[in-house]
Amino acid sequence: MIVELVNTGTELMLGRTLNTHQQWICRQLADAGRVVSRQVAVPDTAEAIRHSVRESLSRADLVITTGGLGPTSDDVTREFIAAMLGRPLREDLETFARIHHYFAARQRAEPPHAQVQAMVPEGAIVLPNSCGTAPGLAIEVDPNPFRPGGAKSWLVMLPGPPRELRPMFRESLIPLLNRVMPVDEPFVCRTLRATGIGESQLEQAVAPGLKRCVDAGLELGYCARIGQVDVRLAARGSEAGTVVAEADKIVRSCIGTHIYGEGEEEIEETIVRVLTARKETLGLAESCTGGCLANRITNVPGASQVLPAGWVTYSNEAKQLCLGVKSESLDRFGAVSEEVAREMAEGARVKAGSTYGIGITGIAGPGGGSPEKPVGTVFVGVAGPFPTLVRRYLNPFDRETFKQVTSQQAMDLLRRALQGADTAG
Amino acid sequence: MIVELVNTGTELMLGRTLNTHQQWICRQLADAGRVVSRQVAVPDTAEAIRHSVRESLSRADLVITTGGLGPTSDDVTREFIAAMLGRPLREDLETFARIHHYFAARQRAEPPHAQVQAMVPEGAIVLPNSCGTAPGLAIEVDPNPFRPGGAKSWLVMLPGPPRELRPMFRESLIPLLNRVMPVDEPFVCRTLRATGIGESQLEQAVAPGLKRCVDAGLELGYCARIGQVDVRLAARGSEAGTVVAEADKIVRSCIGTHIYGEGEEEIEETIVRVLTARKETLGLAESCTGGCLANRITNVPGASQVLPAGWVTYSNEAKQLCLGVKSESLDRFGAVSEEVAREMAEGARVKAGSTYGIGITGIAGPGGGSPEKPVGTVFVGVAGPFPTLVRRYLNPFDRETFKQVTSQQAMDLLRRALQGADTAG
Numbered sequence: 110m111i112v113e114l115v116n117t118g119t120e121l122m123l124g125r126t127l128n129t130h131q132q133w134i135c136r137q138l139a140d141a142g143r144v145v146s147r148q149v150a151v152p153d154t155a156e157a158i159r160h161s162v163r164e165s166l167s168r169a170d171l172v173i174t175t176g177g178l179g180p181t182s183d184d185v186t187r188e189f190i191a192a193m194l195g196r197p198l199r200e201d202l203e204t205f206a207r208i209h210h211y212f213a214a215r216q217r218a219e220p221p222h223a224q225v226q227a228m229v230p231e232g233a234i235v236l237p238n239s240c241g242t243a244p245g246l247a248i249e250v251d252p253n254p255f256r257p258g259g260a261k262s263w264l265v266m267l268p269g270p271p272r273e274l275r276p277m278f279r280e281s282l283i284p285l286l287n288r289v290m291p292v293d294e295p296f297v298c299r300t301l302r303a304t305g306i307g308e309s310q311l312e313q314a315v316a317p318g319l320k321r322c323v324d325a326g327l328e329l330g331y332c333a334r335i336g337q338v339d340v341r342l343a344a345r346g347s348e349a350g351t352v353v354a355e356a357d358k359i360v361r362s363c364i365g366t367h368i369y370g371e372g373e374e375e376i377e378e379t380i381v382r383v384l385t386a387r388k389e390t391l392g393l394a395e396s397c398t399g400g401c402l403a404n405r406i407t408n409v410p411g412a413s414q415v416l417p418a419g420w421v422t423y424s425n426e427a428k429q430l431c432l433g434v435k436s437e438s439l440d441r442f443g444a445v446s447e448e449v450a451r452e453m454a455e456g457a458r459v460k461a462g463s464t465y466g467i468g469i470t471g472i473a474g475p476g477g478g479s480p481e482k483p484v485g486t487v488f489v490g491v492a493g494p495f496p497t498l499v500r501r502y503l504n505p506f507d508r509e510t511f512k513q514v515t516s517q518q519a520m521d522l523l524r525r526a527l528q529g530a531d532t533a534g
Numbered sequence: 535m536i537v538e539l540v541n542t543g544t545e546l547m548l549g550r551t552l553n554t555h556q557q558w559i560c561r562q563l564a565d566a567g568r569v570v571s572r573q574v575a576v577p578d579t580a581e582a583i584r585h586s587v588r589e590s591l592s593r594a595d596l597v598i599t600t601g602g603l604g605p606t607s608d609d610v611t612r613e614f615i616a617a618m619l620g621r622p623l624r625e626d627l628e629t630f631a632r633i634h635h636y637f638a639a640r641q642r643a644e645p646p647h648a649q650v651q652a653m654v655p656e657g658a659i660v661l662p663n664s665c666g667t668a669p670g671l672a673i674e675v676d677p678n679p680f681r682p683g684g685a686k687s688w689l690v691m692l693p694g695p696p697r698e699l700r701p702m703f704r705e706s707l708i709p710l711l712n713r714v715m716p717v718d719e720p721f722v723c724r725t726l727r728a729t730g731i732g733e734s735q736l737e738q739a740v741a742p743g744l745k746r747c748v749d750a751g752l753e754l755g756y757c758a759r760i761g762q763v764d765v766r767l768a769a770r771g772s773e774a775g776t777v778v779a780e781a782d783k784i785v786r787s788c789i790g791t792h793i794y795g796e797g798e799e800e801i802e803e804t805i806v807r808v809l810t811a812r813k814e815t816l817g818l819a820e821s822c823t824g825g826c827l828a829n830r831i832t833n834v835p836g837a838s839q840v841l842p843a844g845w846v847t848y849s850n851e852a853k854q855l856c857l858g859v860k861s862e863s864l865d866r867f868g869a870v871s872e873e874v875a876r877e878m879a880e881g882a883r884v885k886a887g888s889t890y891g892i893g894i895t896g897i898a899g900p901g902g903g904s905p906e907k908p909v910g911t912v913f914v915g916v917a918g919p920f921p922t923l924v925r926r927y928l929n930p931f932d933r934e935t936f937k938q939v940t941s942q943q944a945m946d947l948l949r950r951a952l953q954g955a956d957t958a959g
Contacts, residue, residue: 421818
């Protein structure tokens with residue numbers, strides 16, 4: 110099955126908007142056994158949209174477009190595609206009522222031209238929009254005039270805003286695809302997420318053991334992201350489930366302690382999930398990560414139940430006043446030291462009244478390094494009902510990468526402590 | 535001038551990697567007067583790469599590819615393109631030496647196949663890599679066998695990692711392009727960044743006044759991002775500078791108080807820049823934004839000089855203990871209230887010993903709302919050497935958007951206070 114993606118929007122070509130649709134849609138489809146073979150972005154002009162959609166229709170069984178379904182003058186995708194396919198636009202009464210209700214329920218005036226979004230190409234299936242006004246549209250192009258032999262294709266138009274597109278994709282499009290163009294053989298995909306190990310080190314550890322799975326049809330992929338590596342295990346056919354299960358077992362036996370979760374789970378979600386289940390809490394003392402760790406943890410719904418308090422203490426005074434770090438420790442070892450990380454972690458635990466405390470102190474750069482403690486040096490402490498753990502890392506990256514990697518390492522140290530795997534210090 | 539971008543990488547098609555190159559490269563080129571007319575992403579297969587590059591060469595004056603120049607087995611772009619153009623690969627001695635030196639300087643063993651990156655298609659210009667090993671390559675395809683009439687094109691191959699691609703793009707590619715294919719007429723582009731105003735409201739405010747500039751050739755664009763709107767003013771030709779300067783003046787006269795900066799400056803950079811120049815400091819007390827504001831401000835190099843301390847105080851106890859919020863205020867008005875935001879801002883200022891203090895309390899959701907204070911309700915306080923300001927907002931968004939928008943509003947309130955524009959309360 111050939112799938113192509115067409116993202117429309119002049120703002121994409123001017124570099125004003127980051128195209129998050131590509132990754133999100135490709136991932137959703139790939140993990141369901143439908144790999145996108147080509148993605149293209151073009152501006153909102155009649156010629157560019159027509160040309161790219163026609164080209165994709167000439168090759169693909171499924172063409173998905175994003176953007177250009179709204180009410181403003183640059184929302185032209187619906188109109189151009191309907192014209193290209195010779196499908197007149199007709200008002201869809203149910204969509205008309207939904208749009209009307211959308212504004213009424215929010216006590217907002219209906220903007221001019223809102224009802225243009227209720228115009229639907231003849232024969233299209235409407236994908237309702239639960240978070241906005243423009244519905245998605247799915248058209249069975251049969252016969253497909255652009256394809257050799259006229260073999261049919263499906264053309265799906267989705268709205269641009271991610272908060273509208275994503276629920277529509279999950280709730281309406283996936284069920285539709287499963288009905289009208291089911292994946293032709295069983296497909297199983299599992300992603301294991303590892304942290305605290307590099308991509309090549311991970312590959313060296315697992316690849317030899319996985320050789321027989323690969324010979325049996327395992328699709329094996331590694332993807333390094335900031336501070337973590339994903340291992341993607343996929344297989345097709347009647348043995349797919351068995352092959353993936355065996356590969357999963359092998360990977361865990363080789364690098365089990367590095368695996369924090371599965372699928373799309375972020376390590377901050379793991380932390381909040383585990384602490385919530387254990388009815389335990391966490392206090393944070395951050396210096397060089399400047400709130401990055403608190404921000405990541407509080408992105409998870411329910412974080413307020415596990416995180417009573419956090420501190421961002423850049424200055425030595427704040428470290429002493431807020432966390433009780435000793436001035437002798439600061440004088441003797443310096444703010445970036447094992448001792449200060451320990452006292453910050455323990456101070457956060459005491460002051461927050463929490464089960465655990467994390468303390469982070471280091472040099473994010475670009476300035477501030479020394480030969481003994483170069484830029485990127487960081488100490489992370491984890492305090493809890495066990496002897497406080499402190500680890501030293503070297504993360505010589507740009508500032509934002511440093512913060513991301515360091516907060517990842519801190520969460521991983523806590524995760525291991527929670528599992529009791531590393532509590533001996 | 536027609537420019538096309540080809541991003542190669544199977545990980546893009548599997549949705550494992552976010553394609554940040556598209557936005558970054560499109561923006562760099564557009565702001566220099568070269569708008570990309572088409573971007574395509576394809577997997578690392580010979581057929582997909584050849585097909586897409588050939589297609590782009592058949593249309594474009596400049597084709598830029600990203601990815602596939604490294605030393606591993608899936609780095610195939612250089613080889614396939616060289617073969618397609620009939621350009622044998624030859625070892626480039628300077629690049630060979632650079633790669634060798636790269637590893638020697640880092641005291642790291644040279645990985646197997648590292649020197650494959652020194653293989654350069656005949657006649658290609660080498661774009662040195664100051665942050666990695668794989669150089670970029672620029673080839674003048676003249677005559678261009680894929681283009682009607684054989685008109686020449688430039689084909690540029692860039693490495694995949696952003697930290698290698700970006701400096702190479704700025705330091706080597708832009709000067710090369712300016713030399714071999716200068717923009718044919720003067721081009722001026724300026725972006726004004728506004729916050730605290732919606733896209734359609736902004737458009738209504740500025741569009742009528744800009745009409746005569748648009749008639750004189752102004753390219754006018756709006757781009758709404760989370761919590762802010764960019765206004766892009768561009769023009770071509772001998773009058774470009776005058777047209778953009780006049781448009782700039784008109785926009786500022788209409789919505790001047792909303793404009794916090796220009797170009798790519800984020801509002802957190804504005805805050806750090808202004809506070810640094812004034813030798814003033816800031817303390818932060820965050821509840822519902824959970825460290826998002828501290829994280830954003832500390833993304834800016836030099837933030838440690840202006841931010842002595844910040845608190846994340848979810849629990850009422852932490853608000854009282856860390857910031858001195860009164861228990862009567864919490865009892866009488868609730869944690870999400872004007873009074874508590876005020877006391878948090880003032881407490882942060884006192885406890886941090888800073889010139890200004892920000893206090894934020896609200897309901898990020900998804901749970902916790904009430905009819906009187908629905909999910910998304912937030913109070914922001916700004917304390918300083920003036921009567922404390924408090925504003926109420928309603929940000930009924932998903933959790934991460936809520937945090938982003940709210941921290942934006944808090945910084946905007948501080949920015950206005952710093953400008954003395956809003957100190958009357």
